[in-house]
Amino acid sequence: MRPNFSGIGTSRNRAISGLLACVAATLITPVSPLHADEAQPFRLCADPTNLPFSSDSPAQPGFYVEIGQALAHALGRPIAYDWYKSYFGKRTVRVTLLGKQCDAMIGLPRSEDFMGPAVIFSNSFAKEGYALVAAKGQVIGGVDGLKGKRVAVQFASTPQNLLASRDDIQKVTVLSPEEGMQALDQGKADVAFIWGPVAGWLNKTSYNDRYQIQLTEGEGLSWDAAIGFAKTSTELRDRVDAVLPQLQTTIGELAVKYGLPAGQPVRFGAATVPSGTTTGTGTGAGVTEVANVVATETKGDAAAPSGEAVGAGKEIFNGTCAHCHGPDAIQSERKIDLRLLRHRYGDDVRNVFWKTVHEGRPSKGMPAWQEVFTDEQFDSIYSFLLTVQTESND
Ligand code: HEC
Numbered sequence: 001m002r003p004n005f006s007g008i009g010t011s012r013n014r015a016i017s018g019l020l021a022c023v024a025a026t027l028i029t030p031v032s033p034l035h036a037d038e039a040q041p042f043r044l045c046a047d048p049t050n051l052p053f054s055s056d057s058p059a060q061p062g063f064y065v066e067i068g069q070a071l072a073h074a075l076g077r078p079i080a081y082d083w084y085k086s087y088f089g090k091r092t093v094r095v096t097l098l099g100k101q102c103d104a105m106i107g108l109p110r111s112e113d114f115m116g117p118a119v120i121f122s123n124s125f126a127k128e129g130y131a132l133v134a135a136k137g138q139v140i141g142g143v144d145g146l147k148g149k150r151v152a153v154q155f156a157s158t159p160q161n162l163l164a165s166r167d168d169i170q171k172v173t174v175l176s177p178e179e180g181m182q183a184l185d186q187g188k189a190d191v192a193f194i195w196g197p198v199a200g201w202l203n204k205t206s207y208n209d210r211y212q213i214q215l216t217e218g219e220g221l222s223w224d225a226a227i228g229f230a231k232t233s234t235e236l237r238d239r240v241d242a243v244l245p246q247l248q249t250t251i252g253e254l255a256v257k258y259g260l261p262a263g264q265p266v267r268f269g270a271a272t273v274p275s276g277t278t279t280g281t282g283t284g285a286g287v288t289e290v291a292n293v294v295a296t297e298t299k300g301d302a303a304a305p306s307g308e309a310v311g312a313g314k315e316i317f318n319g320t321c322a323h324c325h326g327p328d329a330i331q332s333e334r335k336i337d338l339r340l341l342r343h344r345y346g347d348d349v350r351n352v353f354w355k356t357v358h359e360g361r362p363s364k365g366m367p368a369w370q371e372v373f374t375d376e377q378f379d380s381i382y383s384f385l386l387t388v389q390t391e392s393n394d
Contacts, residue, residue, distance in 0.1 A: 041077060043080045044105075044106065045084055064106040084101075105227065105229075109128070110225065125226065126224070129221050130193060130221045131196030133180070133212070135212070141266065151163060162268060180193075181199060199211075215261045221268055310383045313383050314328070343389070
């Protein structure tokens with residue numbers, strides 16, 4: 001059986017603007033064209049402080065770093081590291097991997113949606129996903145198993161969206177898997193539906209293996225983790241694919257070592273998952289990305305709302321829409337970033353807004369609101385949104 005474990009999400013995401021230009025200027029051409037590759041190290045990009053995935057501590061290198069070491073060994077090449085904060089963010093991938101600072105990044109979601117054709121992937125080496133954490137002995141067979149329970153969910157995560165429409169399940173919103181585990185520990189939640197790998201790691205290192213952890217699967221809940229390369233590295237990618245099968249046992253052992261959840265996943269229907277949250281960025285990393293953006297942007301010069309309508313609209317927005325679109329409309333997931341409405345629709349923006357809020361896009365996870373608000377209220381939300389329009393959410 002293929003081992004099941006997880007590990008895409010990471011816990012930080014910092015601005016790294018300005019670096020791209022420097023990187024482009026430092027591309028190096030090998031001096032000797034002959035066998036240049038053989039002596040060259042296998043260069044891995046990794047976050048130095050992101051256990052259970054990666055760390056620059058040789059005593060505890062992390063799941064991905066140890067996979068990288070095993071890979072380098074199998075390829076007959078020495079390993080070298082490019083330590084980089086905020087490992088997962090797309091900007092980081094652009095700067096490090098696509099900037100040729102390293103040859104590979106381990107643990108990217110194997111999906112065309114992730115970065116388009118610029119990034120190519122190895123075969124998948126693991127399943128990654130959200131997990132249900134609860135006291136031992138509880139069997140939760142699916143969403144109905146959560147009925148009547150208090151469930152900790154991460155802000156703007158797939159589980160939060162999945163449970164949003166269930167009045168019979170009480171949601172406790174947390175900002176991180178750490179907070180989710182604390183909510184359990186402090187008796188504020190019965191179950192935590194949070195990012196699996198971090199939950200497993202915390203359970204092992206901080207909670208004495210007190211909880212049981214069940215992996216889940218379903219749209220936006222789990223996907224395949226792979227090794228990412230720049231699109232020009234097809235040859236290296238093919239060599240990695242050739243040695244991956246012989247590393248599966250090692251990878252399985254490493255998953256156990258780092259506490260990553262294993263076992264048969266619980267299947268969840270994904271009918272209510274908004275499309276904007278189903279790709280790699282909408283998961284573990286997306287969550288913290290949103291949280292960080294919120295933290296930094298609300299600290300600064302949050303635009304003072306001018307006029308009553310804007311203020312009223314902002315209040316409605318933050319009470320009802322922010323749940324999915326982010327507080328003050330700050331949202332890193334482009335598809336549901338309402339700050340891009342004007343950029344996206346130009347002169348048609350008012351029509352699109354009006355039609356969308358009245359009728360919703362039920363199949364895409366956007367509810368209809370015409371029974372809920374008056375046209376005057378919609379107008380005020382619209383006025384507020386106009387004050388936050390921007391060209392790019394990058
Ligand atoms: C349960 C989650 C959820 C809530 C709550 C929600 N939305 Fe949405 N909304 C979505 C999703 C998902 C989409 C993207 C649909 C798609 O991909 O076409 C969306 C799309 C939109 C769009 C169109 C964006 C575009 O670029 O096409 C507008 C406008 C919008 N929402 C406004 C609102 C307003 C105003 C509220 C509050 C009254 C609100 N939404 C509440 C999930 C939500």
